[in-house]
Amino acid sequence: MxxxxxxxxxxxxxxxxxxxxxxxxxxxxxxxxxxxxxxxxxxxxxxxxxxxxxxxxxxxxxxxxxxxxxxxxxxxxxxxxxxxxxxxxxxxxxxxxxxxxxxxxxxxxxxxxxxxxxDFGDQLYLPRLLQAQESGDFETAGRLYRAAIDSLLDLQQHVDPRELPAYDKTELTREMSLFPDWFCRRWLQVEPNAEQMEIIDGCFDFLCGAALAQTRVAVHRDYHSRNLMLPRAGADRPGILDFQDAVQGACSYDLVSLLRDCYIKWDRRRLEEWIGYYLEGARSRGIVSGVSDAQFRRDFDLMGLQRHLKVLGIFCRLTIRDHKAGFLADIPLVMEYFTEVAGEYREMEPIQSWFRRELEPRAREKLRSVN
Missing domain, CATH: 3.30.200.20 (Phosphorylase Kinase; domain 1)
Known part of the structure; x- marks a missing residue:
């Protein structure tokens, strides 16, 4: 009408x-x-x-x-x-x-x-990484990621996390609550029933426990290719932006934000290479100790699931409340990360099953109608 x-x-x-x-x-x-x-x-x-x-x-x-x-x-x-x-x-x-x-x-x-x-200029990481990915220039991509990881290690080693707010269970849960509130209810018009809310709450408790068990460091909280500027001539470190929400949190948080970036995806081989580069540096600097490669990879995966649940809610809130619909284009990659990684952990099976059966098809249909 x-x-x-x-x-x-x-x-x-x-x-x-x-x-x-x-x-x-x-x-x-x-x-x-x-x-x-x-x-x-x-x-x-x-x-x-x-x-x-x-x-x-x-x-x-x-x-x-x-x-x-x-x-x-x-x-x-x-x-x-x-x-x-x-x-x-x-x-x-x-x-x-x-x-x-x-x-x-x-x-x-x-x-x-x-x-x-x-003024750091206009040269963000993301366009250069997309160009490198498209052309197969993995040498440039690797150099940029190693520089970003080196800066991340500097952050974790030299910034006292005690000077930052705690990334505690209350805050982790508040963030994930954006998923049922904005992704499910407000965007998809799906009201989770009592059984589904129990699944959501169980997932939140599991992911919070995994995050809080990790080594505590200073966390940028949004460390990815749209918040990093290319190093200037003669510099070996990226410029860092959008850091005002920094907290004291899990050592894997910024790494998963960087490597499972909501705006660009890399294959498992590159991912493992860069995770290994981080671990080598974190161990040599005394940031991480007593954690096996397998345990760190699990921590990395579960921290990413927490972040991607939050991001699904944030992108929908930006679209609905703030009229920034451009973020809808990034939802498919975030859903892909979530379903792929959640499928590797039995504790995530209930929410992953519901997500794939009901939420993901509805989201893709909604995105098609928007486009």
Whole structure:
């Protein structure tokens, strides 16, 4: 049924209001950035317009400020009523103190939600990895993954996890609850019955127990190809982005986020090679000890299942609540990871069976209808 003009106007009103708010914040950020740059670069010409760089899976927006042809910065708009930027500032301090390549924070006004950062450029890991995968350039892919793993080992060795919030059972379960709430109920319109909720709860308890039994380290929490920048000329480490949600958690978490990336998949041979590279480094640095290869691989797999349940919920929430439908395209790979890995563990059989029988076919049909 076609909506009446008044109904369409009512539906458009919130969108128009949001656009006006964004325009106002962009103007405020531009004025604030100009003032900061006048202090930092008194001889530079007046800054023109800010260039939109990107948004992310949050309410933050990123702009490039070019005060001169040779100089650029990233201006961040993080509305304080929607984004608490204090963790970003604190984790930036921790990472840079550990000599990790986090962007330098040049200025911040947390009351307004404005920040001015070092500009790492536009060269994300993901496009280069996809190019390497398509062309069979596994030497380049291996070099990039080894560099990312080396930075991950630096994070785990040199950042004190006690300075970060605990990734405890409450938080792990809260994340996984996004799966029944947003993937099942809100997106698929599937209301799990009592038996299915018992299966879900049993799965959550099992995966939480596996995560909490692992060695505790500093965890980036979103360490993957869209949050890593290619090393600059003369550098051997990637730039690291989007680290504000860092926690004290399981040593396998960031590795599985990197190697079972929601945006690119590698064959088992490459996966085993890079897991082995991590383990060799983690053992030599004293990060992991007394854990066999087989036990670590199990920890890695189960941690990935926890993450991918969470991600299925997050991608659906981004689509429905935040109107970021582009994440739907990544759901098939996340489902593929989940069903493949869950099928290797008998404890996961009840939820894997239900997922493959009912949820996955419904999700694929829904994706076809959207496309």
């Amino acid at each position: 076609e909506r009446s003009p008044s109904t369409r106007q009512e539906a458009a009103a919130p969108a128009a209001g949001a656009a006006a708010e964004q325009d106002g914040r962009r103007a405020g950020l531009t004025a604030w950035t100009r003032a900061r740059l006048r202090q930092m670069l008194p001889n530079a010409p007046e800054l023109g317009k800010l260039e939109i760089v990107s948004g992310d899976a949050s309410h933050r927006r990123y702009f490039r400020a070019r005060p001169t042809a040779e100089t650029s910065y990233i201006a961040v708009d993080a509305p304080p009523q929607k984004e608490d930027s204090r963790p970003f500032v604190e984790v930036t301090r921790l990472l840079r103190a550990a000599s990790l390549r986090a962007p330098e924070l040049h200025a911040a006004d947390l009351e307004q939600g404005y920040m001015l950062l070092e």
